[in-house]
Amino acid sequence: MTVVIALDAMGGDHAPQIVLAGAELVLSEKRFTHTHNTQINFLLFGDDQLLTRLIKEFPLLKSHAQICHAEQAVTSTTKPSLALRQAAASGMGLAIKAVADGRASAVVSAGNTGAYMALSKMFLKTLDGVDRPAIAKIMPTRRGKSIVLDLGANAECNVSNLVQFGVMGSVLAEHSGLYEKGQKPTIGLLNIGSESSKGLPHLQETASILEKYVNFYGFVEGNDITAGTTDVVVTDGFSGNVALKAIEGTAHLIKHFLKEALARYLSGKIGYLIAQKSFAALAKRMDPRLYNGAILLGLRGIAVKSHGGTDAVGYAEAIKVALDLASNHHNPLEVGGELSFNRIIQERIAQLKTSA
Amino acid sequence: MTVVIALDAMGGDHAPQIVLAGAELVLSEKRFTHTHNTQINFLLFGDDQLLTRLIKEFPLLKSHAQICHAEQAVTSTTKPSLALRQAAASGMGLAIKAVADGRASAVVSAGNTGAYMALSKMFLKTLDGVDRPAIAKIMPTRRGKSIVLDLGANAECNVSNLVQFGVMGSVLAEHSGLYEKGQKPTIGLLNIGSESSKGLPHLQETASILEKYVNFYGFVEGNDITAGTTDVVVTDGFSGNVALKAIEGTAHLIKHFLKEALARYLSGKIGYLIAQKSFAALAKRMDPRLYNGAILLGLRGIAVKSHGGTDAVGYAEAIKVALDLASNHHNPLEVGGELSFNRIIQERIAQLKTSA
Numbered sequence: 001m002t003v004v005i006a007l008d009a010m011g012g013d014h015a016p017q018i019v020l021a022g023a024e025l026v027l028s029e030k031r032f033t034h035t036h037n038t039q040i041n042f043l044l045f046g047d048d049q050l051l052t053r054l055i056k057e058f059p060l061l062k063s064h065a066q067i068c069h070a071e072q073a074v075t076s077t078t079k080p081s082l083a084l085r086q087a088a089a090s091g092m093g094l095a096i097k098a099v100a101d102g103r104a105s106a107v108v109s110a111g112n113t114g115a116y117m118a119l120s121k122m123f124l125k126t127l128d129g130v131d132r133p134a135i136a137k138i139m140p141t142r143r144g145k146s147i148v149l150d151l152g153a154n155a156e157c158n159v160s161n162l163v164q165f166g167v168m169g170s171v172l173a174e175h176s177g178l179y180e181k182g183q184k185p186t187i188g189l190l191n192i193g194s195e196s197s198k199g200l201p202h203l204q205e206t207a208s209i210l211e212k213y214v215n216f217y218g219f220v221e222g223n224d225i226t227a228g229t230t231d232v233v234v235t236d237g238f239s240g241n242v243a244l245k246a247i248e249g250t251a252h253l254i255k256h257f258l259k260e261a262l263a264r265y266l267s268g269k270i271g272y273l274i275a276q277k278s279f280a281a282l283a284k285r286m287d288p289r290l291y292n293g294a295i296l297l298g299l300r301g302i303a304v305k306s307h308g309g310t311d312a313v314g315y316a317e318a319i320k321v322a323l324d325l326a327s328n329h330h331n332p333l334e335v336g337g338e339l340s341f342n343r344i345i346q347e348r349i350a351q352l353k354t355s356a
Numbered sequence: 357m358t359v360v361i362a363l364d365a366m367g368g369d370h371a372p373q374i375v376l377a378g379a380e381l382v383l384s385e386k387r388f389t390h391t392h393n394t395q396i397n398f399l400l401f402g403d404d405q406l407l408t409r410l411i412k413e414f415p416l417l418k419s420h421a422q423i424c425h426a427e428q429a430v431t432s433t434t435k436p437s438l439a440l441r442q443a444a445a446s447g448m449g450l451a452i453k454a455v456a457d458g459r460a461s462a463v464v465s466a467g468n469t470g471a472y473m474a475l476s477k478m479f480l481k482t483l484d485g486v487d488r489p490a491i492a493k494i495m496p497t498r499r500g501k502s503i504v505l506d507l508g509a510n511a512e513c514n515v516s517n518l519v520q521f522g523v524m525g526s527v528l529a530e531h532s533g534l535y536e537k538g539q540k541p542t543i544g545l546l547n548i549g550s551e552s553s554k555g556l557p558h559l560q561e562t563a564s565i566l567e568k569y570v571n572f573y574g575f576v577e578g579n580d581i582t583a584g585t586t587d588v589v590v591t592d593g594f595s596g597n598v599a600l601k602a603i604e605g606t607a608h609l610i611k612h613f614l615k616e617a618l619a620r621y622l623s624g625k626i627g628y629l630i631a632q633k634s635f636a637a638l639a640k641r642m643d644p645r646l647y648n649g650a651i652l653l654g655l656r657g658i659a660v661k662s663h664g665g666t667d668a669v670g671y672a673e674a675i676k677v678a679l680d681l682a683s684n685h686h687n688p689l690e691v692g693g694e695l696s697f698n699r700i701i702q703e704r705i706a707q708l709k710t711s712a
Binding site: 152 | 496497498511512546555556577578579581582583591594597598599600601602603604605610612613614618620623624626627628629630631632633635637638641642
């Protein structure tokens with residue numbers, strides 16, 4: 001099977017270099033392509049002169065990519081409204097359009113999140129019944145991995161939005177390969193205080209609806225995200241974004257504290273040298289690049305958002321998230337035998353609407 | 357100088373044992389009492405039979421405490437409404453009342469936060485002009501320490517609430533001993549995206565007002581809390597609570613990852629043994645007990661909230677926060693020469709109202 005991934009080659013702080021290097025990295029990982037038994041091709045959207053010159057340094061990519069010229073680039077400061085006006089001319093817009101047109105199975109961008117979501121809604125359209133797409137991410141926890149959504153697409157959410165996020169998050173978890181087949185992932189709703197009487201009224205109402213449609217655990221608190229109390233944590237984009245960044249910030253802080261503590265005593269420095277293998281394992285487990293790649297969920301196609309400041313290793317992870325979704329659920333809305341997760345999302349959302 | 361601290365001896369998961377043990381710990385720390393050049397006395401509110409029996413194990417406390425009987429205890433599940441009805445009979449209510457009556461300079465409780473805030477508002481009253489008290493906490497950062505508020509007292513906040521939190525947080529920072537005298541602490545407003553155009557409309561408005569009244573840095577994001585980007589981080593109680601708990605949860609997660617990584621290889625175990633001093637230093641720096649003690653800010657008196665699940669070491673820290681505030685700002689509203697921080701809060705809030 002051949003999977004085509006469209007890349008917004010100009011999006012992100014260190015584009016296009018890290019985009020190309022990230023794609024090269026994915027192609028070089030035999031393990032990955034073998035598991036999926038898949039031939040990977042890339043469509044690179046951006047300045048063709050620049051990309052044609054740069055791609056010479058990436059031999060694997062050169063033979064697995066097609067460069068598609070785009071006049072403009074969406075920068076980190078481009079407002080979504082401007083991005084929409086320039087949609088058909090920007091690398092980001094054209095990369096998304098390639099998925100809408102069926103030329104690619106998924107799109108990856110490290111560009112401006114607001115513009116990416118706006119352009120994805122415009123070109124891909126939302127799934128039937130989905131009011132607002134959400135940004136979902138797989139995060140490391142004490143128990144393994146959990147999915148958190150929304151992470152910033154919708155700063156304010158009403159009951160219906162949150163219920164839909166719960167349903168979409170559940171379907172994503174069921175199809176993410178994180179859990180055994182047939183297992184019903186547990187869904188938690190982020191609140192302050194886990195007692196059922198606590199928190200804001202609209203969260204009470206969301207909880208009462210969610211328990212009818214998903215394997216609802218109940219309210220969870222900020223610490224439950226990393227504890228892995230539930231397989232999915234549902235929240236509005238403001239709190240989700242704050243939590244995600246607080247978690248990233250704390251990881252940085254503790255890394256800093258650990259370094260300082262080890263550097264403080266000679267015994268610490270010696271112990272560090274001896275335990276290097278353990279510290280390398282810890283560094284790998286805490287490496288935010290290895291969790292890069294958020295999913296724009298609720299769209300008629302697969303769109304993955306890379307962190308804007310990541311490097312080639314991080315960008316490669318975002319491509320792998322797209323590849324995972326695309327090769328498991330190729331052509332999401334027109335799958336033959338097996339239902340794709342997007343079709344299941346539509347069915348579950350339709351059930352919500354019927355009962356409401 | 358004698359400082360009297362009222363303790364809700366029955367509040368918290370491990371009360372009254374850890375309350376008594378925590379108070380004993382504070383009394384045993386000569387360094388602390390010497391710095392403040394202060395004689396500390398405690399009023400212990402709770403079941404007098406139980407407390408009379410238990411206090412025998414704490415010789416220092418026994419000679420520095422008075423037991424005051426309370427018929428009832430506010431438990432972790434007591435609703436604030438019930439707590440208010442039983443106010444005059446509960447240890448929590450009576451301990452707060454002791455501050456209102458001038459018998460104590462500050463109160464500490466590890467009990468139910470909602471009930472504690474409700475009873476504090478009832479007995480202590482809010483400061484003139486303050487619409488809603490907030491819960492503030494001093495948190496460790498990469499640069500030192502920062503103050504975050506609100507941490508859960510007000511799940512939803514309007515512009516005026518957030519502006520007041522900014523002003524109160526600034527005054528607390530100026531008087532917390534964290535910064536040099538005369539230094540104007542920087543105030544950040546938590547948002548998603550730090551660009552001034554980002555985030556919710558009411559945060560835009562809050563920012564435009566705050567920059568007139570405090571040393572306003574601008575918007576900050578979740579990772580800026582632990583980075584220590586600003587001296588004070590202002591947010592609503594929902595996001596603040598989520599961030600605080602996400603930070604705590606991440607610290608737990610990484611401790612767990614570190615332990616696993618060291619246990620995984622023999623070299624890790626040996627390195628750990630050699631670097632023990634460094635790991636002890638790290639453990640101390642990450643110990644959440646040493647940051648225990650949140651401040652109920654905006655009240656006519658000093659009320660400190662201990663984490664409900666803490667132990668004696670953590671409870672002692674909460675007492676020290678109360679002691680710090682009480683011995684620096686004794687009798688907050690009737691100070692002679694030097695202005696207390698509560699009086700300054702009132703003045704600054706009045707300025708806000710005049711200009712609005």
